[in-house]
Amino acid sequence: MTSSTNYISLAGKKILLGITGSIAAYKSAILTRLLVKSGAEVQIVLSPYAKEFITPLTLSTLSKRPIFSDFFEKKTGEWHSHVALGQWADVFLIAPATANTMAKCAHGIADNLLTTTYLSAKCPVIFAPAMDLDMFHHPVTQANMTLLRQNGHSILDTNSGELASGLEGEGRMKEPEEIINFLASFFEKKKSLANKQYLVTAGPTYEKIDPVRYIGNFSSGKMGFAIAEEIAQRGGKVFLISGPVSLKPSHPNIELVSVTTADEMYQATMDKFKNCSGAIMAAAVADYKVKNTSTIKIKRDSKNLSIDLTPNKDIAAELGKIKTKKQILCGFALETNDEHANAIKKLKKKNLDFIVLNSLKEKGAGFQYDTNKITILDKNNNVTNFELKTKTEVAKDIIDYFEK
Numbered sequence: 001m002t003s004s005t006n007y008i009s010l011a012g013k014k015i016l017l018g019i020t021g022s023i024a025a026y027k028s029a030i031l032t033r034l035l036v037k038s039g040a041e042v043q044i045v046l047s048p049y050a051k052e053f054i055t056p057l058t059l060s061t062l063s064k065r066p067i068f069s070d071f072f073e074k075k076t077g078e079w080h081s082h083v084a085l086g087q088w089a090d091v092f093l094i095a096p097a098t099a100n101t102m103a104k105c106a107h108g109i110a111d112n113l114l115t116t117t118y119l120s121a122k123c124p125v126i127f128a129p130a131m132d133l134d135m136f137h138h139p140v141t142q143a144n145m146t147l148l149r150q151n152g153h154s155i156l157d158t159n160s161g162e163l164a165s166g167l168e169g170e171g172r173m174k175e176p177e178e179i180i181n182f183l184a185s186f187f188e189k190k191k192s193l194a195n196k197q198y199l200v201t202a203g204p205t206y207e208k209i210d211p212v213r214y215i216g217n218f219s220s221g222k223m224g225f226a227i228a229e230e231i232a233q234r235g236g237k238v239f240l241i242s243g244p245v246s247l248k249p250s251h252p253n254i255e256l257v258s259v260t261t262a263d264e265m266y267q268a269t270m271d272k273f274k275n276c277s278g279a280i281m282a283a284a285v286a287d288y289k290v291k292n293t294s295t296i297k298i299k300r301d302s303k304n305l306s307i308d309l310t311p312n313k314d315i316a317a318e319l320g321k322i323k324t325k326k327q328i329l330c331g332f333a334l335e336t337n338d339e340h341a342n343a344i345k346k347l348k349k350k351n352l353d354f355i356v357l358n359s360l361k362e363k364g365a366g367f368q369y370d371t372n373k374i375t376i377l378d379k380n381n382n383v384t385n386f387e388l389k390t391k392t393e394v395a396k397d398i399i400d401y402f403e404k
Contacts, residue, residue, distance in 0.1 A: 008038055008180055008181065008184045009038055009039050009184075010035065010038040010039050010040040010180075010183060010184065010187070011038070011039030011040070012039065012040075012041075013039070013040045013041070013090050013091070013183075013187060014040070014041045014043070014088055014089050014090045014091075015035055015040045015041065015042050015043070015089065015090065015091060015093055015183075016043050016044075016045065016085060016086075016088065016089035016091070016092045016093065016117070016121075016123070017031070017032065017035070017042055017043070017044045017045070017063075017093050017094075017095065018044075018045050018046075018047070018092060018093065018094035018095070018097075018101075018114045018117070018118070019044060019045070019046050019047065019050045019054065019059070019094075019095070019096065020047040020049070020050050020094065020096055020097060020098045020100070020101040020114065021047055021048070021049025021050050021052060021053060021098060021100075022050075022053065022096040022098050022130045022131070022173070023053060023130075023164045024096035024130035024172070024173040025050055025053035025054040025096060026053065026054060027095075027096070027173060027175070027176055028044075028054060028059070028095060028096065029054060029058055029059065029062060030176040031095060031176035031179060031180075032044065032059060032062040032063050033062050034176050034177065034180050035180070036062065036063060036064065038180060042063040042065065043063070043065055043068075043085065043088065043089070044059050044060075044063055044065070044067050044068070045067075045068050045069070045085065045113055045114045045117055046059075046067060046068070046069040046114070047069070047101060047112055047114045047115075048069065048112055050069070051069060056069065068085070068113060069113060070113060071113055071116075085117045085120070085121075086117050086118075086120035086121035086122055086123070087120075087122055089121065089123045090123055090124075090187075091123050091124050091125070091126060091183070091186070091187075092117070092118065092121045092123055092124070092125045092126070093125075093126045093128070093179070093183070094114070094118075094125070094126070094127050094128065095126075095127075095128035095130075095173060095174075095179060096128060096129070096130030096173045097127040097128055097129050097130065098129075098130065098131055099129075099131045099135045099136070099138075099141045099144075101114065101115065102127060102129065102141070102144050102145060102148060103140070103141075103144050105118050105119075105125075105127075105148060106144040106145075106147040106148050106151075107144075107147075124152075124153070124154065124186075124190075124233065125148075125153040125154070126153065126154045126155075126156065126182075126183075126186070127145075127148060127153060127154070127155045127156065128156045128173050128174050128179055129145070129155065129156070129158050129171070129173065130158070130171065130172065130173035131171050132163055132164070132165045132167065132171055133163060133165075133167045133168075133169035133170060133171050134167075135171070136158060136169075136170050136171040137170070146370060146390060149390045149392045149393070150222075150370060150390070150391075150392060151250075152229050152233075152250060152251075152392065154186070156174050156178075156179065156182060157174070158170045158171050158172055158173065158174070159172040159173070159174060159175070159178075160172065189233075189234050190233060190234055190235060191234070191235045192234045192235065192403060193231055193234040193235045193236030193399075193403070194234075194235030194236070195235070196235075196236050196237070196277045197236065197237045197238075197239065197275055197276045197277060198231050198236050198237070198238050198239070198276050198277060198278055198279065198280070199238075199239045199241065199269060199272050199273050199276045199278070199279035199280075200224055200227050200228045200231065200238055200239070200240050200241070200279070200280045200282060201224060201240075201241045201242070201265060201269060201279075201280075201281050201282055201283035201285075201315070202219075202221040202223070202224020202225055202227075202228070202240060202241070202242040202243070202245065202247075202282050202283050203219050203220070203221030203224060203242045203243035203244065203245040203247075203283055203284070204216050204217045204218070204219040204221075204243045204244065204245075204283070204284050204285075204286070205243045205259070205260065205261055205262040205264075205265055205283070205284075205285050205286045205312075206243065206244055206260050206261065206286075207261060207262065207286050207288070207289040207290055207312075208261070208290065208293050209290050209293060209294065209298070209307065210293060210294035210295075210296065210297050210298045211294075211295070211296065211297055212297050213297075213298070215286060215288070215289070215290065215309075216244075216286065217284050217286065217367070218284075218367035218368055219243070219245075219283070219284035219367050220245060220246075220247075220367060220368050221242055221243070221245035221247050221283075222247070222368075222369075222370065222391050223282050223332075223372060223391050223394070223395070224240070224242065224280075224282035224283060225240070225242070225245075225247045225249060226391045226392050226394070226395035227280050227282055227395045227398060227399065228240040228249060228251075228254050229249065229250065229251055229254070229392075229395065230392075230395040230396055230398075230399045231253075231399060232249075232251035232252075232253035232254050233251065234399065235253070236253065237253050237255070238251075238253060238254045238255065239255050239257060239272040239276065240254050240255065240256050240257065241257045241259060241265055241268045241269055241272070241283070242256060242257070242258055242259070242283070243259060243260065243265065243283060243284075243285075244258075244260055257272070261286075261289070262285050262286050262289060262312035262313065262315070263289070263312065263313070265283060265285060265315060266312075266313045266315050266318070269315055269319065270318070270319075273319055273322070273323075273327075274322075276327065277326070277327060277328070278327050278328035278329060278330070278402065279319060279327070279328075279329055279330070280330040280398070280402070281315065281316045281319070281329075281330065281331045281332060282332050282356075283315075284334065284367070285312065285315055286312055287311065287312060288309035288310065288311055288312060289309065289310060289312050290307055290308070290309060290310075291307075291308040291309060291310045292308065314350070316329070316331045316350045316352065317349065317350040317351070320350045320351030320352060321351065323351070328353045328402060329350075329351070329352050329353050330352060330353060330354055330355065330356065330398070330402060331346060331347070331350055331352045331355045331356070332355065332356045332357075332358070333346050333355055333356070333357045333358075334358055334359075334360065334367075335357065335358075335359050335360070336359070336360045336361065339357055339359045339361075339375075340357070340375075340377070340383075343355050343357040343375075343377055344377060347377060347378075347379065348379075352379070353378060353379055354376055354377065354378035354379065354401065355376070355377050355378075356374050356375075356376055356398060357374060357375045357376070357377060358372055358373060358374050358375075359373075362388070363388075364388050365388070369391075370390060370391060371388055371389060371390055371391065371394075372388070372389065372390075372391050372394045373386065373387065373388040373389070374386050374394055374397070374398070376397075376398070376401055384401070
């Protein structure tokens, strides 16, 4: 064990360690030993091909537990319950995670005990990839990792260096000491917002024109939902007020409040905000609504149709008026021009503590994308720029800033 892990304690943590068929499986023996020395309980599940690289006897000796690989014991018929394994763990760590196993997990292929356990797991899942350079950079592998991140899972960066193929580059599994450090940080973050409540808005609002038509926008709700999931993973209780989207929250700490119109979102936020430590306003709320909606479908005519619009309430500004010194209020600005100037104007006008700016000029940012590129500006004139990332990773950056 290196000095960087000497002080780390994972006492009482239940780690389900999945090991797949990679040459990097030899590192899993060291990882198992470090986990046990840190005080964690370790239960190991092997994929069928993992046994070609490391023996169950070695891992059982180190973990002090029997090793599971098959659905049942051939001699006794004893069943290994993937459901029980998934419920037992505080975290499911798959290290090494091959391209094959990540592909199966991303697409729900449960053809062995490890991937079946993955589909039953109620706990957070962490992947530590290990593969050759070309496999790692293949578009299919990258797409599968994106899917896994969208499902709320963590994927550790790979290290660069000499690979089993003889090539040099990315694809080496994180060293065991680095994984231990990540787990310690992960569990610390997981409880950092415990016993606190937060409000998050997400998605679009729809403003009715007639019984079959509405004014709306292209928001998918992905950014707001990712933020809610990140807060929940850190122990916070979240009131997620969302307009019409196809998404559903997966964490039990999230209470979804579904709304349709800006007026409904306004009322829901005013009801919940007073009991919250802060709010992140990620919804794309319609600025205007139809002044006089039709109770019957408007028929097509050869003449031009004019619709009178009237302003909706500015929800973020209303919260800015009533927020206390103990509450933090974050807004979003999606801009197409004069981005920084417009974001600063909104920050001051709405009495926000900080604002998340994204621009439609940036490729891969804005509505519908699984990625985003943001800049955070705060009331103390600090400006922080971030690279293009998945919205799950962007949510982590925003909540890290929020916690500061």
